Amino acid sequence: MRIHELQRRMRDAGAGPLHEHRILRLWSHALPRDSGRRRPDTFFPSSLLAALPAIEAELAGLARIHAVHPGADGSERLLVALADGQTVESVLLPRDGLCVSSQVGCAVGCQFCMTGRDGLLRQVGSAEIVAQVALARARRPVRKVVFMGMGEPAHNLDNVIEAIDLLGTAGDIGHKNLVFSTVGDPRVFDRLQQERVRPALALSLHTTKAALRRKLLPRAPNLAPEELVAAGERYARATGYPIQYQWTLLEGVNDGEDELEGIVRLLAGKYGVLNLIPFNAVDGVPFGRPTWEHCKQIARTLHERGILTKLRYSAGQDVDGGCGQLRARAAQVPVQ
Numbered sequence: 038m039r040i041h042e043l044q045r046r047m048r049d050a051g052a053g054p055l056h057e058h059r060i061l062r063l064w065s066h067a068l069p070r071d072s073g074r075r076r077p078d079t080f081f082p083s084s085l086l087a088a089l090p091a092i093e094a095e096l097a098g099l100a101r102i103h104a105v106h107p108g109a110d111g112s113e114r115l116l117v118a119l120a121d122g123q124t125v126e127s128v129l130l131p132r133d134g135l136c137v138s139s140q141v142g143c144a145v146g147c148q149f150c151m152t153g154r155d156g157l158l159r160q161v162g163s164a165e166i167v168a169q170v171a172l173a174r175a176r177r178p179v180r181k182v183v184f185m186g187m188g189e190p191a192h193n194l195d196n197v198i199e200a201i202d203l204l205g206t207a208g209d210i211g212h213k214n215l216v217f218s219t220v221g222d223p224r225v226f227d228r229l230q231q232e233r234v235r236p237a238l239a240l241s242l243h244t245t246k247a248a249l250r251r252k253l254l255p256r257a258p259n260l261a262p263e264e265l266v267a268a269g270e271r272y273a274r275a276t277g278y279p280i281q282y283q284w285t286l287l288e289g290v291n292d293g294e295d296e297l298e299g300i301v302r303l304l305a306g307k308y309g310v311l312n313l314i315p316f317n318a319v320d321g322v323p324f325g326r327p328t329w330e331h332c333k334q335i336a337r338t339l340h341e342r343g344i345l346t347k348l349r350y351s352a353g354q355d356v357d358g359g360c361g362q363l364r365a366r367a368a369q370v371p372v373q
């Protein structure tokens with residue numbers, strides 16, 4: 038279900054803008070209809086009250102939690118079953134964050150990612166994206182939503198933008214706490230700027246070498262790292278949100294002196310932060326994880342050279358659940 042279809046059904050049943058906002062707010066906060074001071078039967082038209090049970094049942098049936106994998110760092114990896122039996126992953130992050138999936142599978146095929154292995158299976162609808170937030174909120178508060186789970190949000194742009202719009206309005210999430218992550222599809226930069234809810238942007242950089250980037254991200258748009266950073270810089274200046282440049286550290290691939298030089302050349306003076314994420318080792322994926330000491334040294338060196346750098350510990354690594362790994366492992370287990 039797409040959110041605009043849900044809105045049309047509510048309007049057809051006699052909902053005005055305030056009724057609509059109230060229903061979407063309750064749903065995205067995982068609150069029951071009779072919560073709060075104003076009970077719906079005092080101000081909802083009777084035609085809407087009559088239609089609501091069917092709409093609510095449909096919303097409740099969009100997604101459910103199939104398995105929970107708690108991490109020692111306070112994160113929780115959720116394997117979410119969709120109505121057709123497909124599964125996606127959401128991750129509850131420490132400090133009230135949630136990472137959601139925007140596609141089942143992914144067409145970009147990054148060499149170090151399990152999600153890209155089987156290609157794109159299907160899009161996740163805008164209502165299914167918000168349903169992931171509602172499921173998470175039924176467990177704990179969510180004040181930040183990052184689109185960094187399974188899928189490339191730019192390849193499902195209309196659904197992701199619809200979900201972002203709802204989360205940034207009725208969902209009460211601060212706009213800069215909605216983070217759209219992309220390998221750098223040129224279409225997103227202008228489109229996101231035109232929306233009433235403009236998210237922050239995370240760009241997957243991973244290397245400063247164009248040829249290596251083409252190899253690591255084989256089906257990403259063919260933008261040179263310089264072009265990607267230039268487009269990111271324009272978005273950051275237009276919105277006032279710094280760009281989060283993502284860099285998965287792969288041992289012996291993109292953790293050398295030459296890359297550090299390239300990073301300084303590309304990012305010095307830019308309105309952004311570099312997130313270094315040591316690779317989460319996966320069986321059957323031919324990459325290694327640099328030692329923690331080496332990762333710290335890289336972060337220190339870049340800091341000293343004027344690059345705002347954060348060394349991130351990928352949430353839930355102790356449950357062996359990197360992006361797509363839970364789904365890959367659950368593939369043999371039927372979803373009931």
Ligand code: SF4
Binds near residue numbers: 143145151152188
């Ligand atoms: Fe797709 Fe992201 Fe995995 Fe790349 S890292 S294949 S863009 S899900």
